[in-house]
Amino acid sequence: MRLVEKGCPEEDPEPKALACYGLFIRHVPHQPEQMLLRFVANRPVSAQTTAFLAWCSARLAAQGLTAVLLIWDNASWHISKEVRLWLRQHNQQVKQTGQGVRILACRLPSQSPWLNPIEPKWVHGKRAIVEPDRLLSAREIMERVYTYYGCADDAHRGISEKAA
Numbered sequence: 001m002r003l004v005e006k007g008c009p010e011e012d013p014e015p016k017a018l019a020c021y022g023l024f025i026r027h028v029p030h031q032p033e034q035m036l037l038r039f040v041a042n043r044p045v046s047a048q049t050t051a052f053l054a055w056c057s058a059r060l061a062a063q064g065l066t067a068v069l070l071i072w073d074n075a076s077w078h079i080s081k082e083v084r085l086w087l088r089q090h091n092q093q094v095k096q097t098g099q100g101v102r103i104l105a106c107r108l109p110s111q112s113p114w115l116n117p118i119e120p121k122w123v124h125g126k127r128a129i130v131e132p133d134r135l136l137s138a139r140e141i142m143e144r145v146y147t148y149y150g151c152a153d154d155a156h157r158g159i160s161e162k163a164a
Contacts, residue, residue, distance in 0.1 A: 046082035
């Protein structure tokens with residue numbers, strides 16, 4: 001299948017960009033692998049990243065986890081001061097209260113996406129949802145992605161910056 005990048009009309013009300021945050025969960029005893037996903041209109045930024053991490057932390061705590069090793073690349077929204085500060089404060093709060101999930105963020109070397117276990121998942125997901133003959137709406141993309149990864153119904157909300 002050969003894909004051609006399609007443009008959308010200027011007057012199109014659809015977002016010009018759609019970003020998907022994802023956390024691939026594996027190696028949890030007695031639990032299957034899972035993906036936690038959230039979409040944002042436009043580009044990912046630090047406030048949305050921290051909101052996603054807060055949401056993931058709450059979900060993982062509800063599953064009984066106490067710590068998670070987060071492997072990610074050096075994207076600007078991963079390594080910003082705001083995100084690093086949020087992680088530090090979040091982990092301090094979890095340590096002090098004994099409640100929640102500590103997040104240990106490990107950055108990959110630059111130009112090494114194959115070391116991140118989520119990358120093959122993204123590649124296969126993109127191939128599975130693509131429509132070569134037409135542009136998909138944002139809603140269609142989100143529904144196809146959630147269906148492909150088997151996400152729960154509550155994952156169909158976008159990221160709210162106020163959730164952090």
